[in-house]
Amino acid sequence: MRGEVTGRRESGGHLHFDLKENADLLKCFVWANTLPKLPLFNNGDEIICAGKFDAYPAQSKYELVVEELQLAGAGALFAQFEALRKRLSAEGLFDASRKRPFPKFPQRIAVISAPGGAGIEDFLKTMREGAGFVQMRRIDTRVQGEGAEIDIADAIDTASKMRVDAIVLTRGGGSYEDLFPFNREPVVRAILRAKHPVLTAIGHERDCHLSDLAADVVCDTPSLAAQYFVSLGTEWAGRVAQAQAKLNDRIGAVLWALVQRYERAAIDLTRGAAAYTGRKGNGLHLLARKLDQHAPHRRLRERVERIAHLRSRIDAVGRYVSRTARQRFQIANQQLQSTRSLALRNTRNEVEVLKARLFGVNPEAPLDRGYAIVTLEGRAVRDAAAVPSGSEIEAKVQRGKLFARVERSAP
Numbered sequence: 354m355r356g357e358v359t360g361r362r363e364s365g366g367h368l369h370f371d372l373k374e375n376a377d378l379l380k381c382f383v384w385a386n387t388l389p390k391l392p393l394f395n396n397g398d399e400i401i402c403a404g405k406f407d408a409y410p411a412q413s414k415y416e417l418v419v420e421e422l423q424l425a426g427a428g429a430l431f432a433q434f435e436a437l438r439k440r441l442s443a444e445g446l447f448d449a450s451r452k453r454p455f456p457k458f459p460q461r462i463a464v465i466s467a468p469g470g471a472g473i474e475d476f477l478k479t480m481r482e483g484a485g486f487v488q489m490r491r492i493d494t495r496v497q498g499e500g501a502e503i504d505i506a507d508a509i510d511t512a513s514k515m516r517v518d519a520i521v522l523t524r525g526g527g528s529y530e531d532l533f534p535f536n537r538e539p540v541v542r543a544i545l546r547a548k549h550p551v552l553t554a555i556g557h558e559r560d561c562h563l564s565d566l567a568a569d570v571v572c573d574t575p576s577l578a579a580q581y582f583v584s585l586g587t588e589w590a591g592r593v594a595q596a597q598a599k600l601n602d603r604i605g606a607v608l609w610a611l612v613q614r615y616e617r618a619a620i621d622l623t624r625g626a627a628a629y630t631g632r633k634g635n636g637l638h639l640l641a642r643k644l645d646q647h648a649p650h651r652r653l654r655e656r657v658e659r660i661a662h663l664r665s666r667i668d669a670v671g672r673y674v675s676r677t678a679r680q681r682f683q684i685a686n687q688q689l690q691s692t693r694s695l696a697l698r699n700t701r702n703e704v705e706v707l708k709a710r711l712f713g714v715n716p717e718a719p720l721d722r723g724y725a726i727v728t729l730e731g732r733a734v735r736d737a738a739a740v741p742s743g744s745e746i747e748a749k750v751q752r753g754k755l756f757a758r759v760e761r762s763a764p
Contacts, residue, residue, distance in 0.1 A: 472525020
């Protein structure tokens with residue numbers, strides 16, 4: 354007999370329950386000495402049982418005395434799940450020490466899923482809208498039905514041979530039976546031998562599969578898996594913005610320090626030249642005063658000539674000193690300008706290197722080389738066959754946008 358268990362109750366060590374199939378209901382009984390020989394089952398489980406009927410004529414009632422019982426449907430699958438989980442856990446295959454670190458900024462991923470379905474479509478849509486920095490290589494495979502676990506394992510092995518940063522194994526929700534291929538040993542083994550970290554996003558939030566226990570990162574649904582990649586991009590963009598702010602602060606600090614050094618040097622040079630010229634001028638005036646005080650009348654002409662000669666020499670010395678001071682000032686100023694230019698050049702080189710790094714991850718960088726980004730209804734066009742004739746497309750170039758209508762397409 355096969356049916357669904359309802360009304361399960363124990364009495365005196367014996368077990369009573371009803372076996373329901375559609376609108377039919379059969380009373381069942383299990384002796385206490387038979388119960389330990391049967392697998393554990395609960396209300397709602399589907400079972401197949403055999404035994405003998407006992408009749409109670411006074412009550413016009415028949416009852417099946419169960420002697421053999423086995424789980425069917427989801428109950429049997431759950432028993433397989435538990436047996437395999439315990440065996441693989443004993444091997445240490447689900448230990449946290451076996452988990453591989455997931456890339457902090459993945460740029461290429463392999464996506465394993467069914468060819469269509471709401472789950473994969475939600476994943477792809479969210480990725481295109483919020484994680485455009487990630488290049489996706491799709492591997493379509495069966496995800497349910499007999500033998501689907503072999504196809505899934507082969508797809509994981511194929512992804513391991515690709516040049517990607519991580520593997521995403523995903524499918525939308527379904528019944529326990531539909532999702533059971535992800536509890537099969539071939540899939541678990543394939544995840545463990547994969548050459549890249551594996552992220553699983555299978556079924557609903559309440560589901561848990563052996564594939565999830567073996568994976569390096571687990572997301573409850575395909576949509577949440579896409580949000581995980583979006584969050585990685587957001588975190589990386591924040592780090593880039595923070596680095597840019599620090600770079601700007603550093604450049605500003607260096608330039609301000611150089612300006613202050615230049616201004617201090619210019620002030621020191623001006624003060625030094627003024628002080629030196631002042632000292633020499635004071636000495637000249639003092640000497641002239643002494644000559645005037647000690648000149649005798651009888652040697653007036655000689656003294657006058659000597660004074661004139663001394664004045665001429667003093668003037669020459671003053672001009673020489675001033676010229677020397679100006680030359681020293683010019684030399685110092687040139688050295689300062691050279692130092693400032695060198696510092697600015699080094700700083701600009703650092704800025705250009707950082708700009709080149711930032712430019713390398715700029716999704717619009719190819720526009721500067723004459724390329725264009727073609728979009729259809731806001732989505733980037735990668736396959737000409739995906740654009741129907743007569744569609745209106747938009748092409749973004751380095752400066753501005755172009756709007757056109759597709760007349761024909763070619764592969």
